[in-house]
Amino acid sequence: MNSAVIVFPASNCDRDAADALAKVTGKPSRMVWHGDASVPDDIDLIVLPGGFSYGDYLRTGAMAAHSPIMKDVVRRAKAGTPVLGICNGFQILCEAGLLPGVLMRNANLKFVCRPVPLVVEETQSMYTRNYAKGEAITVPVAHGEGNYFADEETLDQLEGEGRVAFRYVDNPNGSARNIAGILSENRRILGLMPHPERVCDPLTGGTDGKRLFEALL
Amino acid sequence: MKALVHITLKKGVLDPQGKAIGHALLGLGFPSVGDVRQGKFIEIELAETDESRARDAVKQMCERLLANTVIENYAIELRP
Secondary structure (H helix, E strand, C coil): CCEEEEECCCECCHHHHHHHHHHHHCCCCEEEECCCCCCCCCCCEEEECCECHHHHCCCCCCCHHHCHHHHHHHHHHHCCCCEEEECHHHHHHHHCCCCCCEEECCCCCCCEEEEEEEEECCCCCCCCCCCCCCCEEEEEEEECCCEEECCHHHHHHHHHCCCEEEEECCCCCCCHHHEEEEECCCCCEEEECCCHHHCCEHHHCECCCHHHHHCCC | CEEEEEEEECCCCCCHHHHHHHHHHHHCCCCCCCCCCCCEEEEEECCCCCHHHHHHHHHHHHHHHHCCCCCEEEEEEEEC
């Protein structure tokens, strides 16, 4: 599997994501600069990494969603190429309109940075198929704006279509219905606030994120 | 021409910053303070003299970038 990690100005989890992918796939991940016009043709997975792209100006992910590379990312995503957005990547996916809703300022106004327990809600996806439904895993979060918001109708639709991939056990940010990660309608785009790439090696505190990347093989 | 854009959170969207500001104002001794909502104010210089064209352009700017209409409303004011 060939993967690409998009690098925006002030992405800071791009190398973590590339490292996790390289370990699992056995191939180096392609780092693609946000100013590039296109993602290489042979790419099977696009990752939008965590960070603080464009200094979180205006709204988190708002500027990155309009950077040159995103035209091609949106085009590829609509054509079925899987796209994984982690943390800032999730915020960018929402701002780009590839996922519904928006990530708002944490309800308690605090930046939250710690491992959090999650429940795997949905295993019918290429990302979550290696987990058991209802399984509890621990994955770190590190964000100030992870408070997922969407109107009731959208939330009902996400739940009804089995598109809530992960839920917080103990909601750290005020997210609607404890949502930590959601899938697109075609289930090939996943956006989540927790960082699975940070728990792919016991050295960094756990391996609960590894199965997400392994599932993509 | 200059466009003044006010961006505010929609009714019903939680505004923890506005709440914190409200609490701080009460703490400063302004007991008349009720609900506080925080928003954004953006000033844009426009090389445009036609008001309706200017309004159309700024409306598009709001829809495409300045506001996230899932959670925010916007109001546009034009000044010569």
